[in-house]
Amino acid sequence: MDQATKVDSNHPSPKKLQQIDTSTLGITWTDGHESVYAVKMLREHCPCAHCIDEWSGEKKIKPGMIADTIRPKDIKSVGLYAIQFYWNDGHDTGLYPHELLRKLCQCEICKKA
Amino acid sequence: MSDQALQEKIIEALKTVEDPDLHKNIVSLGFVKNMKVENGNVSYDVELTTPACPVKEQLKSECETKTKAIEGVASVSVNMTAVVRASEHSQPVLTGVKNIIAVASGKGGVGKSTVATNLAIALQLSGAKVGLMDADIYGPSIPLMLGIPISPPRVGENNKFFPHEKYGLKVVSAAFLTKQGQPLMLRGPMLGGIIQQFLQNVEWGELDYLIIDLPPGTGDVQLTLTQKAPISGAVVVTTPQEVSMIDADKGVKMFQQVKVPLLGIVENMSYFICDGCDKKHYIFKSGGGKTLAETFKIPFIGEIPIISEVVIGGDSGVPILLSDPQSPASVAYTHLAGQVAAQLSIQQAKEDKAEATFDLAWKE
Numbered sequence: 001m002d003q004a005t006k007v008d009s010n011h012p013s014p015k016k017l018q019q020i021d022t023s024t025l026g027i028t029w030t031d032g033h034e035s036v037y038a039v040k041m042l043r044e045h046c047p048c049a050h051c052i053d054e055w056s057g058e059k060k061i062k063p064g065m066i067a068d069t070i071r072p073k074d075i076k077s078v079g080l081y082a083i084q085f086y087w088n089d090g091h092d093t094g095l096y097p098h099e100l101l102r103k104l105c106q107c108e109i110c111k112k113a
Numbered sequence: 114m115s116d117q118a119l120q121e122k123i124i125e126a127l128k129t130v131e132d133p134d135l136h137k138n139i140v141s142l143g144f145v146k147n148m149k150v151e152n153g154n155v156s157y158d159v160e161l162t163t164p165a166c167p168v169k170e171q172l173k174s175e176c177e178t179k180t181k182a183i184e185g186v187a188s189v190s191v192n193m194t195a196v197v198r199a200s201e202h203s204q205p206v207l208t209g210v211k212n213i214i215a216v217a218s219g220k221g222g223v224g225k226s227t228v229a230t231n232l233a234i235a236l237q238l239s240g241a242k243v244g245l246m247d248a249d250i251y252g253p254s255i256p257l258m259l260g261i262p263i264s265p266p267r268v269g270e271n272n273k274f275f276p277h278e279k280y281g282l283k284v285v286s287a288a289f290l291t292k293q294g295q296p297l298m299l300r301g302p303m304l305g306g307i308i309q310q311f312l313q314n315v316e317w318g319e320l321d322y323l324i325i326d327l328p329p330g331t332g333d334v335q336l337t338l339t340q341k342a343p344i345s346g347a348v349v350v351t352t353p354q355e356v357s358m359i360d361a362d363k364g365v366k367m368f369q370q371v372k373v374p375l376l377g378i379v380e381n382m383s384y385f386i387c388d389g390c391d392k393k394h395y396i397f398k399s400g401g402g403k404t405l406a407e408t409f410k411i412p413f414i415g416e417i418p419i420i421s422e423v424v425i426g427g428d429s430g431v432p433i434l435l436s437d438p439q440s441p442a443s444v445a446y447t448h449l450a451g452q453v454a455a456q457l458s459i460q461q462a463k464e465d466k467a468e469a470t471f472d473l474a475w476k477e
Contacts, residue, residue: 013372017473075473079340081372095340098372 013098014083017075025075027101035105043070043087045104046094114185116150123148123155123186126179133168134455135462139176146194153187155180162458163321164195164240167451197241197321197454198461200345206312207342210244210320212457215338215347215373219360221329223352224381226254227427228417228449229326231442232348234434235450237281241321244276246311247286248338249328250297250304256288260430263293275316280435285315305337312342322454329360331367339371343470346376346457348414353380353401361402365409376456377414378406379449385419386441393418412456415449418442 012029020026020036027035043066046052051061067089074086082095114122128140139145139159148157159176161169173193180189199211207213216229229245237243247255256263259279266274266289276283287307291297299307317323325342328334338344347368351361361378368375380402384393396419406413417423420442426433434443 011369011372014471017471019473019475022477071477072475074475075471077470077472079371079373080344081339081370097370 011099012102013080014077014101017083023071025072027105029102033102033105034107035102035110036107037101037104038106039072040066040068040070041106042072042085042096042104043089043091045100046085046091047096047100048091048094050091050093116152119153119155119183119185120148120150122183123150123157123180126183127176130172130175130179132172134459137462139172153185155186155188156190156192158192158194161193161195162198162461163454164197165236165450165454166195167448167455169193195240198458200343200457200461207317207323209318210323212321212345213323213325213342214376214453214457215325215327215344215368216350217327217335217347217364217368218329218350218357219331219362219364220351220357223329223350223357223361224417225249225329225350226258226326227423228348228350228379228381228446229324230255230258230427231423231432231434231446232450232453233282233322233324234280234432235446236322236324236454238434238447239450239454241454242319243281244283244285244317244320244323246315246323246325247284247288248308248311248325248334250287250299250307250334251328253286253288254427255284255286255326257430258427258432259284261286263288263291265289269316273314273316280432283317283320285311301333304333308334308337309341312338331363335367336371339368339373344373346374346453346460348376348379348453350379350381351402351405352382353395353397353399355398355401358401358405361405362408365405365411369409374460375409375411376453376460377412378402378409379415379417380413381417382419383416412452414452414456415445417445417449 012031014027015030016028018026023039025037025039044061052059071088072085073088076084078084078095082097084095086092124140127145128138130139132139132142144159146158146160173191176191177189180186197211216225218225233243233245247253261277261279268274276285287297349361349364351357384395386393403413418441422437422440423433423442426436433440434446437443
């Protein structure tokens with residue numbers, strides 16, 4: 001059991017999702033970390049096969065392609081490992097694994113690291 | 114001593130009885146219920162989290178001994194009961210199902226369906242309500258193993274259908290969707306649709322455990338299930354050889370990636386017991402499953418022997434647990450069921466769990 005708990009702490013999961021303001025998402029993690037995200041940045045980092053070429057790994061979203069008015073309409077959990085965003089530009093194929101979201105964190109501590 | 118004072122003393126004594134899996138005493142776990150003390154005659158229930166609890170007898174005798182040792186106790190009657198705790202989830206499917214256990218392997222032919230079937234029977238024999246979902250769409254074998262003739266499922270209201278029932282198990286299989294012996298020829302995306310139906314449209318009723326027999330590999334069915342079904346935990350089946358191990362390794366990694374808790378590794382066809390010498394012969398090496406479990410730091414929860422009766426049981430539709438409960442394989446399956454149930458209870462007792470499901474509507 002101790003081992004399993006350790007594994008969990010290496011792979012934290014979101015405990016709480018909240019909208020901080022019209023363009024900022026907050027996630028509180030099981031290890032206590034509090035992440036903040038600009039939603040536009042999240043849209044730009046969509047990991048789906050339309051946005052990142054499956055074979056070459058080439059990013060199809062270029063700077064400036066995503067409008068500043070981009071907002072999620074709905075955010076849902078997928079299984080126990082990912083989060084799906086339903087964007088107001090109609091895009092909804094991106095499943096963001098918890099690990100990716102953790103890497104994208106824009107809080108003061110993570111920005112410095 | 115008054116009965117009241119005696120009751121307090123008994124409670125104090127029972128606080129020294131620890132559940133070996135949950136590492137807490139049975140009083141603070143809330144297991145002790147309905148205590149009655151009348152003129153020194155004591156009776157109470159101990160309500161465990163699973164009827165398949167592997168240490169049920171041990172706990173019972175410890176309770177009895179510790180209660181009897183108290184001065185003033187004339188007689189003790191400990192009644193062991195169980196109410197299976199539900200894994201928390203808020204997904205809109207399988208709402209009457211308390212725990213969903215996926216049985217998987219990376220490789221085909223390791224005896225996944227045999228293990229899933231016997232695991233389901235063992236849990237059911239312990240007194241739990243159990244369902245079995247045969248999610249191996251291309252090669253459904255559960256109906257044969259349970260001796261269920263192929264017939265279309267009974268249809269209910271709102272597109273729902275009822276599982277077949279045999280030996281007290283509720284069973285759903287893709288085999289019931291076609292005529293006997295007809296292959297289901299489908300492309301990948303259709304598989305997801307069938308699995309969705311199994312999740313949404315089956316009238317499972319109330320179940321303590323739903324066992325899902327997964328097809329081998331890490332494909333469409335596995336992904337749909339991990340995305341759509343609130344799986345409580347996964348059991349990975351392997352055989353002792355290296356070639357099976359490399360695939361089981363992938364199965365384990367898949368569940369880790371999608372964050373489904375791994376309840377443990379089961380090694381099937383572990384050893385052969387010769388009827389002449391009663392010696393365990395490790396035909397395909399030994400210790401492979403254990404090594405895999407150690408590598409990933411997950412529990413090694415069972416070794417199932419190679420016994421021809423297991424195969425005969427599978428082919429004749431009478432699982433070995435029912436035809437020969439004393440067989441070493443039956444003993445191994447009963448042990449496995451206890452371990453699986455115990456590991457689930459441990460998962461549920463974990464603090465600091467993630468919120469399983471959420472849906473955040475964005476406000477402009």
